[in-house]
Amino acid sequence: MARPRILVVGAGFAGVGCVRRLERRIPPGRAEITLVAPFSYQLYLPLLPQVASGVLTPQSVAVSLRRSQKHRTRILPGGAIGVDPEKKICIVQKVTGEIVDEPYDILVLTPGSITRTFDIPGLPENARGMKTLAEAAYVRDHVIAQLDLADASEDEEERASRLQFVVVGGGYAGTETAACLQRLTTSAVKRYPRLDPSLIKWHLIDIAPKLMPELGDELGKAALDVLTQRGIEVSLGVSIAEAGPEKVTFTDGRTLPCRTLIWTAGVAASPLMATLERETVRGRLAVTPELTVPGLDGVFALGDAAAVPDLTKGEGAICPPTAQHAMRQGRIAADNVLATILHQPLHPYVHKDLGLVVDLGGHDAVSRPLGINLSGVPAQAVARGYHWSALRTGVAKTRVLTNWMLNALAGDDFVRTGFQDQKAGTLKEFEHTDVYLTPDQIREHTAPLHAVH
Template sequence: MNTVTRPRILVVGAGFAGVECVRRLERKLTPEEADVTLVTPFSYQLYLPLLPQVASGVLTPQSIAVSLRRSKKYRTRIIPGGAIGVDIKAKVCVIRTINDEIVNEPYDYIVLSPGSITRTFDIPGLTDHAFGMKTLAEAAYIRDHVITQLDLADASDDPAEKASRLQFVVVGGGYAGTETAACLQKLTHAAVKRYPRLDPGLIKWHLIDIAPKLMPELGDKLGKSAQEILTRRGIDISLGVSIAKAGPEEVTFTDGRVVPTRTLIWTAGVVASPLIATLGAETVRGRLAVTADMNLPGHDGVFALGDAGAVPDEAKGGDAICPPTAQHAMRQGRVVAENVIATLRNQPLKPYVHKDLGLVVDLGGKDAVSKPLGIELRGFPAQVVARGYHWSALRTNVAKVRVATNWTLNALAGDDFVRTGFQARKPATLKDFEYTDSYLSPEQVRDRIEGSGTQEP
């Protein structure tokens, strides 16, 4: 017998959208009005834009992993695991918990914000040999890996091995790839001074992208400025080029060049979580086709946002969809919470409308380009704006203090270039982190729910 009397709100994902939604629900709903449950593999919110600074050692991993359990008023139930299927007719979400059990979680209202996964293509060797930059563990691993390459090159007497260990390839000329290449190049440039046996001239960073421009969203002038900064620092930028084949010790570019390397970092975009495909609903470029109030048409109580929802951009007339940025996700999370509450209380829903505030790109050190409110900035002023924006967006004062302290210490004392070695014995390529083979098909979801006897309350 079902003893649940309060409506059950299930939020999937603890990214920017999911956490903002949960926080607003907790503030606006009384405990008697609804039960709120959050599904997430990790009990923290990851501040993704600062991930390259974790990889380069400017920030510690803990500083950008904002705990969901710090709040004394936090009453949301957290299910440690990942959603692998949703049956919107039966109103059941299938969850794989962190101890590998599969459970059915009934709901009355569901907010889908499971985030995204790295977009890959059918390139030979890519998932076996490339590293990603989507998770905290990947960022920490890449830092260890890069410093390890310097150590191994220093220990080797083989010129060919030295050359391959000291060349690094980053694929993706968007924000993630550009910042990753910029920050890690700063790391190796500073670290090699502590290796007397290594020729600094052997260290080479390659940044490649199939697009004709670097970070086209910045506009021609700022994009060109960013490219000039990176080129001046010795980063080889190749546009209109991608990867044809990846191996353990070399990478073949589509223009025929073969680069000896042990480090291929893949940041060539993202796609919506495979969870979205399990619903069997209409999608736009992999994201659920939702209305401006983020509701799935024909299914009251089903909402999608962030990387999961193709939310019409009403600030641009509604013809385009909102880009999957942190800025939009945070604000969508607050609006979707209001709409869930409005649905509960039989009130009208409101559309999501937000004009983009601008873009910031931190290239490490004093190098940056920013475009706040359409104003183009370069150099130190841009760096102040970039770090000021990220700092203010951190959710807790503890996180702000940690990040500010890390920035200050790094500026004053530099890096110790220490590798932990914790992950050295385990591979950590693209296929090892995102668990894309864990999701069910729509038919498997229905079969599991029907077979377990789960019914609507």
């Protein structure tokens, strides 16, 4: 009997969690496991704001796949750009640009999400994201460059535009990004004697009426108080009407001189999911509680790109796109893949959210572990303890802990590396959203394969 070919797409929390459990539970030689991943690491996404602010080095949050996996999984360096479920072919673009066809018997889709954007004039050209490691490194360089250029400029209008920073998105990513980067500029400006600290302005805006509504009114207000006390101007019920290279216009009519627009206004499912031509829920592929895709043999989907029913809430609720759910869905998916191979019943995904943590930098944080509201130092201890324990390797844990200690003792650093000076820094450039095939292109591509068979 031929060994079943298990193909896992994506090396985020869900994909890596699935592969690790498959390696533990499937006996050697019983199946072939392939992981499609564009990078040789799993990105610990919740700590990206600390990379952007320089508290952590990029390597600290890039958890090596070679260390976290055993040697049984074949890692294919590339990204899936289309799926033909009828022929059981996944089309992969390798990091070299070469297109290869990967056959599978069981497909586990965990391609994650991309930054959600809207039809706003100038947004694609002038907004910067915070979804990838490269974007975090770019944003850090860009922010420090604005201080350097403002310090060197004799033009008051140019200086004003370089010292205004706008973050769009009042969720966890946007709030933490604004908080961490504001601390960076507050510390850095002391090294710029020609700059007036009062000219540096950070703005956090969101179309929602509340900041991080998932936290509840008490913690949401606590987080808002921390931000406003630091001088961050928070505007709710407001978004961007137009984004230019040197100014932004808000939907309430205000126009700000600004050369730094950081866009974190939510996420959308990977465009890969649309290539399957199946039902979606707000862009996420609809799946059963067992994580299977209805009507597709041997296809599972989970994580940010899948609309997984939240059985603990019921009434049609779906699990939010969080690392907590993705990690646990990965384990259930692995169990159900094994059950499929052994022709055993599948198990539904059921998990009650254990709480939320928001690190605002320094001693500031808000957390709600197991429904208990915390703020300040206790919340910071919980937040960092949770993130540290969630890192998969001892090397990653050591690097992060060392970075935290070094930052606490030595303070912030303000080095601009310049590694990505020649990049435009657009969302499209870093997230590669233009590589996916249409369903017609997929059928045209796999037609010769069908003819051969």
